[in-house]
Amino acid sequence: MTEVARPDSFYVEELDGVFGPIQILKYRDAIKETSPLPKLLICESKTPDSTIKTIRNPLLDKWTNHGDIGLLNGRGQVRVVLCCSANANTLLVTERCDNLCLFCSQPPRDVDDTVLFAYAAQSIVSFGSSDVIGISGGEPLLDKKAILNFFKILNEFNDKTPLHILSNGRAFKDINFTENFKEAALKRKIEIGIPLYSASSRTHDYLVNSKGAWNDTIKGLINAGNKGIPIELRVIPTKANFNELSSIVEMALTCFNSITRVSIMNLEQTGWAKKNWKNLYLKPEFYHDELQKTCLLGNRFGVEISLFNYPLCHIPEELYKFAKKSISDWKNTFPPECEYCTIKSDCGGFFSSIKHMEVTPKGRIL
Amino acid sequence: MTNYKSLPIKFRELKDGRTVISNLANTYHVLDNIQSLRDAFELGQCTDKNLLNELEQKLFITSDADFESKVHLTTSAFSKRINKDLTSPRLIMIVPTLRCDHHCSYCQVSRVNADLSGFDLQSSQIPSLINYITKIEKPPYKIEFQGGEPLLAFDFIQTFYEQFEIEVGKENFNIVIATSLSLIDESIINWCRGKNVGFSTSIDAGKKAHNKHRKLITKDSFELVQKNINWIHHELGREKIGTVTTVTRDGLEGYDELVDTHLALGLIGMFVRPVSSYGFAEEKQAKDISIIDFMVFYKKLISRILNENLSGTPLIEHFLLIHYKRLLNSPSAAYIDLMAPAGYLKNSILIDYTGNVFGSDEARMVYRKYGADELIIGHINNTELNLEHSTQLLAHSFNFDVPGCSDCVYQGSCGSDPIYHLQDFGEPIGDKSYSRFCELHKSIFDFIFELIRDQKYKNVLDGWLND
Ligand code: SF4
Ligand code: SF4
Numbered sequence: 001m002t003e004v005a006r007p008d009s010f011y012v013e014e015l016d017g018v019f020g021p022i023q024i025l026k027y028r029d030a031i032k033e034t035s036p037l038p039k040l041l042i043c044e045s046k047t048p049d050s051t052i053k054t055i056r057n058p059l060l061d062k063w064t065n066h067g068d069i070g071l072l073n074g075r076g077q078v079r080v081v082l083c084c085s086a087n088a089n090t091l092l093v094t095e096r097c098d099n100l101c102l103f104c105s106q107p108p109r110d111v112d113d114t115v116l117f118a119y120a121a122q123s124i125v126s127f128g129s130s131d132v133i134g135i136s137g138g139e140p141l142l143d144k145k146a147i148l149n150f151f152k153i154l155n156e157f158n159d160k161t162p163l164h165i166l167s168n169g170r171a172f173k174d175i176n177f178t179e180n181f182k183e184a185a186l187k188r189k190i191e192i193g194i195p196l197y198s199a200s201s202r203t204h205d206y207l208v209n210s211k212g213a214w215n216d217t218i219k220g221l222i223n224a225g226n227k228g229i230p231i232e233l234r235v236i237p238t239k240a241n242f243n244e245l246s247s248i249v250e251m252a253l254t255c256f257n258s259i260t261r262v263s264i265m266n267l268e269q270t271g272w273a274k275k276n277w278k279n280l281y282l283k284p285e286f287y288h289d290e291l292q293k294t295c296l297l298g299n300r301f302g303v304e305i306s307l308f309n310y311p312l313c314h315i316p317e318e319l320y321k322f323a324k325k326s327i328s329d330w331k332n333t334f335p336p337e338c339e340y341c342t343i344k345s346d347c348g349g350f351f352s353s354i355k356h357m358e359v360t361p362k363g364r365i366l
Numbered sequence: 367m368t369n370y371k372s373l374p375i376k377f378r379e380l381k382d383g384r385t386v387i388s389n390l391a392n393t394y395h396v397l398d399n400i401q402s403l404r405d406a407f408e409l410g411q412c413t414d415k416n417l418l419n420e421l422e423q424k425l426f427i428t429s430d431a432d433f434e435s436k437v438h439l440t441t442s443a444f445s446k447r448i449n450k451d452l453t454s455p456r457l458i459m460i461v462p463t464l465r466c467d468h469h470c471s472y473c474q475v476s477r478v479n480a481d482l483s484g485f486d487l488q489s490s491q492i493p494s495l496i497n498y499i500t501k502i503e504k505p506p507y508k509i510e511f512q513g514g515e516p517l518l519a520f521d522f523i524q525t526f527y528e529q530f531e532i533e534v535g536k537e538n539f540n541i542v543i544a545t546s547l548s549l550i551d552e553s554i555i556n557w558c559r560g561k562n563v564g565f566s567t568s569i570d571a572g573k574k575a576h577n578k579h580r581k582l583i584t585k586d587s588f589e590l591v592q593k594n595i596n597w598i599h600h601e602l603g604r605e606k607i608g609t610v611t612t613v614t615r616d617g618l619e620g621y622d623e624l625v626d627t628h629l630a631l632g633l634i635g636m637f638v639r640p641v642s643s644y645g646f647a648e649e650k651q652a653k654d655i656s657i658i659d660f661m662v663f664y665k666k667l668i669s670r671i672l673n674e675n676l677s678g679t680p681l682i683e684h685f686l687l688i689h690y691k692r693l694l695n696s697p698s699a700a701y702i703d704l705m706a707p708a709g710y711l712k713n714s715i716l717i718d719y720t721g722n723v724f725g726s727d728e729a730r731m732v733y734r735k736y737g738a739d740e741l742i743i744g745h746i747n748n749t750e751l752n753l754e755h756s757t758q759l760l761a762h763s764f765n766f767d768v769p770g771c772s773d774c775v776y777q778g779s780c781g782s783d784p785i786y787h788l789q790d791f792g793e794p795i796g797d798k799s800y801s802r803f804c805e806l807h808k809s810i811f812d813f814i815f816e817l818i819r820d821q822k823y824k825n826v827l828d829g830w831l832n833d
Pocket of ligand 1: 337347
């Protein structure tokens, strides 16, 4: 494993015993009055008369920006959860989920964590971003009251932060909830990322390890789409479903409304995917033709189709234009061979969690 | 999956024995023969795993457990498709004059000589015209000037453009002038420079046919149109001119020449369809070509075009492409003559030189032949709308519930044309077994399934989807 490019977790002795989110400030005079969060001022020297908590910590100072949001665990650990200089910010709002996907990168835990929603809402309002913030879980829509309340708080602060919510879509099978969700959520730009792993319940329910999931997600996709909630459809090819990849996308684009884009995501070797890796992961070379067929559907339906988390040398050259350099700057890695690769600057590399990296660097022909 | 239920399907045996099936979601599959249709759907004893998987993914069969969701998926796709035809934009056609310098033998609108008076929209009516347009439609506006020969009323077009630009803003409209181009001159070209104005012109299949049909006093319509297309290319840009080809009896041998002409002019698109006249039966018989004859021509034409593409020369035939897109449920396949409910009124409107408003170009022709007043839906000088008859026509133009179409395999891709059927059958639905509309589109859809059997041709058609 290689080192990550940007550390996001720090130990700060002075914060021992403090919980929850804080907003990190770098200069005194620019404190946002409206921000509902406690503040932490990082200074060259401590000024004892300050009304807000002030510390001196060069390391934290180096890796944070004015306005970033940190989450304290009560034991002096601060994790930077929203960072102005990151290329993607995501907040976890619950660890609970009604699916148990075999490749879940964030395996769910059945704990009472509703406070996370409050943390997230406060953090978003304080951060005040115009860039998209990701909301993930667990299943963010599992507790319908909590998610509606979350939007209510954001709306009360007149917050307009665009959000991308990663959901299994099952909650939308409830048409009343879908309507309420739309009312609450569409006061800002949102997009819901909903994965669909098969055109039938057999394979989908197997992969998400939950009976009845496919039926719920299908109804959810229909309802959400009909209500005009923008949907990013996600598919992860595995040994179980790679041969129906294009059929899944074709069915989705034929049947659902409001699909804004389709993302094909290569499996990430974290969480449960680690223990199920052998059963699930299939080298892309074995399904190049399905990838190709799928990408072609973009023209036909006028919807953007992208490939995420694919090192370029794992896919055919014709598909480079669909590949997104997606892995966050601080989560990706390249094996040493890549140094000689002529397309490295376009390549997203690997998740740093990966065990074996097979590469075929593209060289100049000598 | 050995135990499965079938969902409702429609089917059609192609000439080569293969059988096309489709459903309400408008997905298609081609089975090897009628026996495999029986095996899979009538006897329920298909054992080909790959085929069953594919049929399941395309919503033709389902497991018991998924039945309800598959029905939901089907109905969702069905409504999505109808919604697409309900919400596509409207083309606004304006006939500034009925006068024309050509005497086309198949002219549909009984043009009048270029020097007659009383056949023009007056410039003084432009404010009411603009007022009317902005009331019935929202931006961006797609406007087409038709004739007669609109260039005989170029002053009118100029004034309209200037006033319309002030009213709605330059970025909110686009104008196409449908013209023979014979009257285009330097001042017109200069005026068009930098404006949202393009041209659409007719090129018939072959010089002989072109000049025969498009009689100009000087008899050189064909040479003139070529010269003028080049001129527009050069001065205004390639994207400013499109062509339409109407195939008549005299053009039936002209497929190669038609392609050559387009290629020589550097055109990368063409649009080819058979003549179809709006007139009395005897007249029609004399003029129309049979769909069978047209298809013989068309297949040779398309085969030439596809081979040009395969050898690296890009050329798109849009009539075929529209049908292909309809089969694929592409969102951009909204073609006025091929949608259900019909494009009539909903997606097109025509304002003629008297200020009368019609639901389509064809409605104006039928009106001129029969004096069918109920086809006039209004007038630009007042806000009264006479929609009773037209909404009846539209209400009859869903095709899933009409005889013939209801069990037709192409129903989800096809359209309906109440005005054509009204004039041929006296009512908007007609008898599809005698309908030219039906015969034409069915033949084209059949032809596409013939074509895409060959992967290399399918690749060409898929490549056209980029545009
Ligand atoms: S060799 Fe490395 S840099 Fe090159 S495409 Fe493969 S993973 Fe990317
Ligand atoms: S018009 Fe003819 S081809 Fe079209 S749907 Fe009806 S029966 Fe089928």
